[in-house]
Amino acid sequence: IFQPIIQSESTLRVTYVVIGLKSSLELNIQALFVLYYTYIDYNEYDMSKFEPCSYKRHGAYFLLILFTLFFLLGFVGNVLVLWVIVCGVRLKSMTDVCLLNLAVADLLLVCTLPFLAHQAWDQWRCGDAMCKLVLGIYNIVFYCGIFFICLMSIDRYLAIVHAIYAMRARTRSYGMIAAGVTWMAGFLASFPDNLFLQEECMEFRHFWRVFSVFKMNVMGLFVPLLIMGFCYSQILWRLMSSQTSKKQAIRLVLIVVIVFFCCWVPYNIASFFKALELLGVYTECASSQAIVLALQVTQAVSYSHSCLNPILYVFVGGKFKKHLIRLINQSPCKMCRFIKVLLPQDRARGSVYSQTSSLDERSTAV
Numbered sequence: 001i002f003q004p005i006i007q008s009e010s011t012l013r014v015t016y017v018v019i020g021l022k023s024s025l026e027l028n029i030q031a032l033f034v035l036y037y038t039y040i041d042y043n044e045y046d047m048s049k050f051e052p053c054s055y056k057r058h059g060a061y062f063l064l065i066l067f068t069l070f071f072l073l074g075f076v077g078n079v080l081v082l083w084v085i086v087c088g089v090r091l092k093s094m095t096d097v098c099l100l101n102l103a104v105a106d107l108l109l110v111c112t113l114p115f116l117a118h119q120a121w122d123q124w125r126c127g128d129a130m131c132k133l134v135l136g137i138y139n140i141v142f143y144c145g146i147f148f149i150c151l152m153s154i155d156r157y158l159a160i161v162h163a164i165y166a167m168r169a170r171t172r173s174y175g176m177i178a179a180g181v182t183w184m185a186g187f188l189a190s191f192p193d194n195l196f197l198q199e200e201c202m203e204f205r206h207f208w209r210v211f212s213v214f215k216m217n218v219m220g221l222f223v224p225l226l227i228m229g230f231c232y233s234q235i236l237w238r239l240m241s242s243q244t245s246k247k248q249a250i251r252l253v254l255i256v257v258i259v260f261f262c263c264w265v266p267y268n269i270a271s272f273f274k275a276l277e278l279l280g281v282y283t284e285c286a287s288s289q290a291i292v293l294a295l296q297v298t299q300a301v302s303y304s305h306s307c308l309n310p311i312l313y314v315f316v317g318g319k320f321k322k323h324l325i326r327l328i329n330q331s332p333c334k335m336c337r338f339i340k341v342l343l344p345q346d347r348a349r350g351s352v353y354s355q356t357s358s359l360d361e362r363s364t365a366v
Contacts, residue, residue, distance in 0.1 A: 053285035064118075064120055066300055067113045068117055070303050070307055071110050071114055074106060074109070074310075094155055094172065095152075097178075098151050098175060102152065108141040112138045115134045140194075144185075153231040153232060154227065213274060221264055228260065236254075252312075264302055267295075270297075
């Protein structure tokens with residue numbers, strides 16, 4: 001047994017004493033001899049390397065304003081989508097079911113932003129139970145929102161590329177089944193993260209943090225990009241080969257892919273470097289501080305996607321805008337009529353939502 005003994009402040013004298021254990025009926029402890037003395041002069045070493053790394057709250061006031069703005073825009077936009085789909089469109093096709101569930105997932109996600117805004121401004125003061133509830137909802141709807149975007153891509157692919165053959169598959173019943181499977185897939189994908197919230201073992205938590213980051217890179221970025229890349233490439237090929245002019249629709253398809261790429265790729269890259277830091281690849285304090293700052297900025301950018309989804313997938317559709325204006329005119333709330341001023345003009349009639357809806361009507365007529 002080696003026992004260190006500190007004998008001065010500026011000089012550390014470590015004395016290792018070997019203690020032999022002698023056992024018969026009772027233990028007799030006897031020190032045998034002193035091995036050696038070691039002297040370390042701390043003035044010869046840079047002790048700043050051993051100081052704990054401090055993390056500053058960069059732009060806490062800015063993040064508070066940004067999260068509040070995202071919450072207001074996302075809440076209003078997604079509530080309008082739910083209002084129109086439930087009261088106006090009334091779930092006539094698989095497209096409507098996908099849009100409804102995407103709006104629900106985005107709405108739940110933006111409802112967690114006030115809590116995250118408070119955490120960015122100050123320490124978490126809502127208790128452990130509320131923390132687990134908010135983060136649990138966030139983890140589930142995070143994957144569900146991305147999976148519903150993939151489902152929307154598949155639905156658009158079937159509606160435009162295989163319009164006649166997909167008539168029976170793109171019904172409301174199959175849409176509800178697909179939505180249920182998507183919610184279950186999002187729950188299963190978030191299960192390790194929610195399990196990590198309950199885990200107290202530090203080594204186990206460290207493993208799950210690294211695993212969760214790599215899982216998010218694969219299931220939250222690479223797989224959706226592959227699905228969207230295949231579906232929208234086929235859609236673009238069909239639109240470009242058609243005789244009618246589809247420039248607005250092609251432009252919207254490109255915008256959907258570019259917005260998804262810009263919102264989620266930076267956050268996944270920053271999370272990947274965080275995983276490398278947890279694995280010990282990056283150990284410098286400056287690198288750790290840069291990764292934390294990058295995560296704060298890119299995560300805020302990724303939250304904006306929940307505000308842009310209603311615009312990209314719904315608001316630019318002429319049919320949706322017609323239902324929204326009708327509901328606003330029928331509503332007794334006069335303040336709601338100001339929303340008509342904020343709606344896009346009729347020039348954006350080439351949305352894929354309008355095309356899929358018109359295809360549904362044509363398929364029904366056929």
